[in-house]
Amino acid sequence: MAVISKNYPAPERVQVKRALLSVSDKTGLIEFATRLSKAGVELVSTGGTARSIAEAGLTVRDVSELTGFPEIMDGRVKTLHPGVHGGLLAIRDDAEHISAMEAHNIGAIDLAVINLYPFEEVRASGGDYATMVENIDIGGPAMIRAAAKNHAYVGIVTDPADYDRVADAIEADGGALGLGLRKELAALAYARTAAYDSAISGWFAEALALEAPRHRAFGGSLRDVMRYGENPHQSAAFYVDGNSRPGVATAELLQGKQLSYNNINDTDAAFELVSEFGGGRPACAIIKHANPCGVAVGDKLLDAYRQALRCDPVSAFGGIIAFNGELDGETAEEIVKLMTEVIIAPSVSDDARKVIAAKKNLRLLVTGALADPAAPGMAYKSVSGGLLVQSRDNGVITRDDLKVVTKRAPSEQEIEDLLFAFKVGKHVKSNAIVYVKDGATVGIGAGQMSRVDSARIAARKSQDAAEAAGEAGMLTKGSVVASDAFFPFADGLLSAVEAGATAVIQPGGSMRDAEVIAAADEAGIAMVFTGMRHFRH
Template sequence: MPAPNPNLKPFNINGLAPVKRALISVSDKSRLIEQASALHERGIKLVSTGGTRKAIAAAGIPVKDVSELTHFPEMMDGRVKTLHPMVHGGLLGDRDLPSHKDVMHAHGILSIDLLVVSLYPFEQAVVSGGSYEMCVENIDIGGPAMIRAAAKNHAHVAVCTDADDVADVLADLDANNGKTSGALRQKLAAKAYARSAAYDAAIANYLTAQAGVAVPIYRAQGGTLKQEMRYGENPHQAAAFYADGSHRFGVATATQHQGKALSYNNINDTDAAYELVAEFGDQSEGSKPAVAIIKHANPCGVAVAGSFIDAYKAALACDPVSAFGGIVALNGNLDAQTAKEIVKVFTEVVIAPSADEDAIAVFAKKKNLRLLTTGGLPDPAAPSLTMRNVAGGILVQDRDNGHVADSELKVVTKRKPTKAEMADLRMAWTVAKHVKSNAIIYVKDGSTAGIGAGQMSRIDSARIAARKAVDAQEAAGWDAPRTSGCACASDAFFPFADGMLAAAAAGATAIIQPGGSIRDDEVIKAADEQGIAMVFTGMRHFRH
């Protein structure tokens, strides 16, 4: 650590700093001319680089090339242009220190009071599928260096990392007779370091993945604010929603057609619903229509059918009570007929890849219902990470994108499942991945018949799922619960036969589970005695 400088003066947060010279270097030129003109009109001298300078000059606005400060040309295809003492001295020089002022005077270093930089579009290069060489070439070096220098010297320099920052500076200049306030400079400095950190995080994560490093020594994560929320899970918790830059189809990429802003819980539940329904494939690409209804991040009904309205009705029938105030997700285009059915039950959010105009018009009459269209489904097989804070640290893991091929399934009982049972077992296993542990799922004819979630005991989950099925029977007036002759999935192995027997008592005739218990033989024997077909996956799906 460097020794403290005895000449430093306390920073006055309320201090005003004049702006006489601005350096502008931006990749996003959408508001460049408008803002460069506004700075020029306020008597601020402009210095710029490369294409930015050419655009400003072409608009007839006086601007100097940075080489006129450095007395050195840009070189190496623009890789080296601002990494020079004449630039960094102008950004870092402390105007209150005589020693700094003497050095600046001796070397002809001109102060730079405002820096406007938007970084090379590295994140966009990655998302667009650019080659490795293209992505590396879009790693900005001079930009982050200047941003960090200006932000460190925010006692005297204002730094803007996007066009909205420039608008704030212009307003500040007008309010303070051509000077910036310390409060604004401090806020801009904090944002600048966060932008630099997020940018570096994106680069680090890309290179880490390309290098095949599964567990890096340093873990970086960045995000861009999408929405500031009234509160989090509870009113006393502050919250915000950030996009991570991956552009994975979902809530972060969605267009909201109507309704009030999404809450923290809405986003969490909607994401859970959309990730689940995406498991069944894109209906526009030939998969069957699928609908998932979510409440408190757990599914309360999932179904696959020949049409979305039939899938919705079947999913709703599983637990119509819990569906009230829930989230509905579809794996294809929402039609008006299905929309009319959905609005019969109070629903918080509906999310789908797309929606007919007629369906949008149906929802328009329900002002509290939010409709989101995303343009696509998230790829359930795509690798990504999940993170969770613990005291003093962060738990990081791969998102559960595990899939078991048919060839990996192992029938362990005397009776093999029928073709219909195997289809329902497959669906039950898919849903189980998205239910909080301990999870028991009953499925009959392509729709969930009962779901038991989040219990400390697996047998309790089996009983709750059966109870849900009985409740659904009573609500619909059926002769028997839909668990009669159903398939059952358990997200982890049965440690004892009792949980399996509870499923059998509910009406299950086929069961899918990971296997791996020291009592597997005991469970298999009990299944044989009940005439149940049992399949092992060799994979579990804990979801805490």
């Protein structure tokens, strides 16, 4: 393909004589249009935007006057016309372009003010297929891209957040827009259409169950620029993709400092874990560096918190605390005794808010609901030169899925604890070993290269926790244990038996399953297979 080059130097200043306004989101529209009109800018508009401007008492021309063609097909076709795109794309220093404009009576458009049909919002609200398709904007992206391409002569505004600074610039510079601002607005415009198209292509992939579409696009809107990333020498920002899943991205920050990169990562891990327990028995999860250091259920929230803290009170210092129900005053009173970075819960009582208000730097987040652990979704991870994309680990195990493989079957209490331990293990970095007793973790081993090491570390931490609680021995005595993946050898299971475990839950599927089952039978413990692995890297 031949490359066409029109190497005209872009003017530093462009006088804004005519603006085209076509917006779905009318936030700030009238104020902006009023300032443009007072600056001597002719206003041209479409449909509902034109009506809003006219009703405000401003003079506005309908776009059909430029095109000589009415809106048709319920407004689907109104701006896709040379009278519009010629006015946006014409190179004002090119004699051939100017001649074409004169020949076809095309007037220059110096400023385009456009935002798009609310596809992302409709998607988040659960619109049906037909509604989603109808909310795919065609003319808007075409005009945005045309104006942004021709930013040498045209300003493009796609976000009401930019109205004031554009109006300020026009007023301060005798009705002109500078080149630097036009370039910045063009960059914002292309990012906006890219994010919009990514939302549409992502929705199509979900709607059509395309597991691996030929192209993957990802987009998001800036929520926060952070002081730094995981470490002070790294820059970071937080983008949201419009997904309505309850969690850190949709939560309201009731108080406290801006969330850091690590806060967001850890808070997401905490809330996803505690959501596994639904709205049943009160549950608490305490997270440090994206791994749980204590998880428990109780008859009330305070009991769950105390039992979760008991598992590893040292690691809990400076951690993230998540609850599956409303945070109450008595639980808040206990929490503020410990240095905590973030609390996240579906709701917070007035009493709890008053207690936490005394800790001004403590972040308090309210989500309004729990996340559904079984809901579908996608997870992404960057690697050098690409992205790994997979479906969310939404696997859920119930007692009906358990296969007893030992001579001794687990008791009812053991089954409850086994299921609890396996839920927690799903959220522990591999290799993961989780000991549980009476609805509370009593030892967690995370992220080790050897499953035996994870089992031993969890037992040792259990001993430390017992000492901190003034108890003798290890908390793991009489517990059950979960492994996120199968035991490749019997040594890991024997380490758990040595720590005092009486029942084991694991996926099974090792070449040496028979050897591991025989070791469990010899030790007199119960073991169940789930058939589902939960690696977490």
